[in-house]
Amino acid sequence: MSFHQATPRTGSLVVYKSRPARVLATADKIEIEIEGGQTKRVRPKDVLPLHPGPVTSLSNLRPSEVDPQEAWELLEGTESDLKELAELLYGEHTPGAAWGAWEWLSEGLWFEGTTAVLRPRAAEAIERDRAEREAKASAERAWAEMLERLREGRFADTDRESLQEVERLATAQGEHSRILKALGYEENPASAYRLLVAVGYWEPEHNPYPVRVGAPQEDSAVPVPSLAVAADAAPDVGRESDRLDLTYLPALAIDDEGNQDPDDAISVDGERVWVHVADVAHLVAADSELEQEARARGANLYLPERTIHMLPPAVTEQLGLGLQERSPALSFGITLDAEGAIADVLVQPSLVRVQRLSYAEADRRLEQPPLSELAAVAERYRARRLAQGATEIDLPEVSVRVQEGEVVIRPVERSGARALVTELMLMAGEAAARYCQARAIPIPYATQPAPERIEQPAGMAAMYAYRRLFKPSRSLVGEPSRHFGLGLDAYTRATSPLRRYSDLLVHQQLRAHLQGAEPLTAEQVSRRIGEAEQGAMTARRAERQSNLHWKLVHLGRNPRWSGEGVVVELQERKAVLMIPPLALETRIRAKPDMALDQRIPLALAEVDLAQGECQFRVRG
Structure with missing residues (x-):
């Protein structure tokens, strides 16, 4: 008979939150020990009895590896319980065997039901689920391998389709990216840009703005008539x-x-x-x-x-x-x-x-x-x-x-x-x-x-x-x-x-x-x-943002750039400067002695292509 007592007794094996536990004492609540030696007081309905014990340690519960095929064949067409399944799988009904049988049952591929009434699953259902699980496991392996490549700053051709979700975010065609989230990046266009450049999916100076604003990417392919044909269609002025x-x-x-x-x-x-x-x-x-x-x-x-x-x-x-x-x-x-x-x-x-x-x-x-x-x-x-x-x-x-x-x-x-x-x-x-x-x-x-x-x-x-x-x-x-x-x-x-x-x-x-x-x-x-x-x-919009992008590329290629900016506006804390050779506006900290139209010597401090920004500092 299986072990199905209303309240497990001291020393018995139970399941608590899908993990094994040992009963230490029983009263209105049950005191249990879980893996790692930690103890808890739980209600009787929070645990599932598996074996009457005695269980002296949770560390030696692991049974040997077995193939469930033979037990499945022996039980085909019948109903059984956890005790019989343990005996068919391991040849004994020990706490370890009961735990092993429970894992095969809860895994849900070969058997289904409860500890009291279980049955083998249909062969076609097993094959279908096995194929689905193998496909899922393969996808998870591929996902993990891709993330590792991206962390190393590279990608494979097989990653291109997956990286399209990052590209959609980088070009403002999407709002979320599972890849960015998994790698710890913020989910925004600038972060997506940085990742695509870092792994070589985009060139380091890629211009994202035409796609980002929704501009056409190619010339029109509409057929064009010849002048002679058009003249026949409009003879008065053709x-x-x-x-x-x-x-x-x-x-x-x-x-x-x-x-x-x-x-x-x-x-x-x-x-x-x-x-x-x-x-x-x-x-x-x-x-x-x-x-x-x-x-x-x-x-x-x-x-x-x-x-x-x-x-x-x-x-x-x-x-x-x-x-x-x-x-x-x-x-x-x-x-x-x-x-x-x-x-x-x-x-x-x-x-x-x-x-x-x-x-x-x-x-x-x-x-x-x-x-x-x-x-x-x-x-x-x-x-x-x-x-x-x-x-x-x-x-x-x-x-x-x-x-x-x-x-x-x-x-x-x-x-x-x-x-x-x-x-x-x-x-x-x-x-x-x-x-x-x-x-x-x-x-x-x-x-x-x-x-x-x-x-x-x-x-x-x-x-x-x-x-x-x-x-x-x-x-x-x-x-x-x-x-x-x-x-x-x-x-x-x-x-x-x-x-x-x-x-x-x-x-x-x-x-x-x-x-x-x-x-x-x-x-x-x-x-x-x-x-x-x-x-x-x-x-x-695409022209304006693209012009700025390539100005920043130029500055990034010339990190020692220096020149002059003209003060065109004084705000409370900032001064707006126009850099004439670049037709570029920038802001620096305002100083009390600054005046409109004053020329300020500048040096390049930083260029951030992903954000579309650059910073200058006052020389001297």
Whole structure:
């Protein structure tokens, strides 16, 4: 018979919390000894009797290893109890054998039931559970081995799938990571970044920000029709014979060196200035697959390491100005009055022959026609804008590029050629806005309200403070509204349809008007601009954070960096400094003798790529 007494007696073997215990005394409560010699007082219902004993020590309970197969076969089809199972397994019913039988029963693979009534499990259930347990054990071994590799600063190819959970956290696509938790890391993007770099899953200078903000990772793969096909679809302004031939005018596309998407060029014909813009709407029709893709992206994504295009590169290859011998364009012909105001605007599909120049090359030719003539017109237009309240804020700006692994940071110089191009592009934007306003063509106008106070700041600190008063510009469909910063009462962005969706939409509206078709309604334009702005904001965020990342990489590669910072703001305990060669803001402890616009000698103290931060100290 099995041992099933209501209250175990002194010296008997019981189970307490799945572990063996020896009964020392019985009363209202039972005093037991557990492994390690510790004693406890427990209720009778808290223990399960296994053997009447006597048990003199818990240290020698372990029975010899046995194979339960034979006992399982002998009991197949019957019911038994713990005593018989112990005898079948070990040939005896000692406390050790009873404990061994209990372990086989509680393990639940071969037998099931209670100490009083147990039975062998079905063979198929045993095989199923055994396979599941072996798989679980194998997974646990693999998990432990992976964690050990990661602790050692390495990973295996078999770990890649598991490390994707860490990557999701590092790119803000997830919130938790079992791996980070197991290794004792905090569960946040910076910790995930550190681990992925430490084990070599990511390169030491990996840029996580485009993925982190949700920006596109590749160029669009939407098929692009050829110009000939597009001309057949829109014969009124598609064929070369239907375009105004301006190839006799020298047209110059001036841009940064290395630019790969030239979408504007300039020329002059007597009193008329021409701003030629790539005729992107010729290939990208409203509601086409190309247009929908551009709308979702909103703008080109310019990263220091590469450019991800709003439109497939094949569009630029066919329409980029100066990339072919003759380029189709939408040309804005503009004349100014004596005060520099726009007097007349022509909008014409055209053919142009474009020469590409860098800003440096254009600066060397500023005294020569046609650039000398264009510069005079641009200066007249600029003077009018300034008279109307335009604000010019000259804060440091740099170009950050990664070229063959090298981080190249160059200041953006306010050269004559750059100023010339800026003014003529603004002029084209105003001309397009006034043309559409006069003809009630719905387009997105760019507007900006005036700040709370109006100044003409001088000095870097004053310009820094004044810029912070500015409200962001926004798009408004309907009647144009003033753009304070530009000093213009009507303005739209129309000169970069290869790079910005809003410019493309203006071109599509102009094309519909020129063809005699019905343009989109104001409601349709507003909805499309709203959709595109989400993608454009994502692109700007990715660009801003990526530029900072690569600046930090540059500093990390140059730990002995030193230079100067200009005090642009004094707070209660901190001073905000602008480092002009890097166009980088930093904060240091303020001192009583610090003054705005004071130059402070700085040295690099620390760079933390994972956090996206760096610290400087005052030299000397």
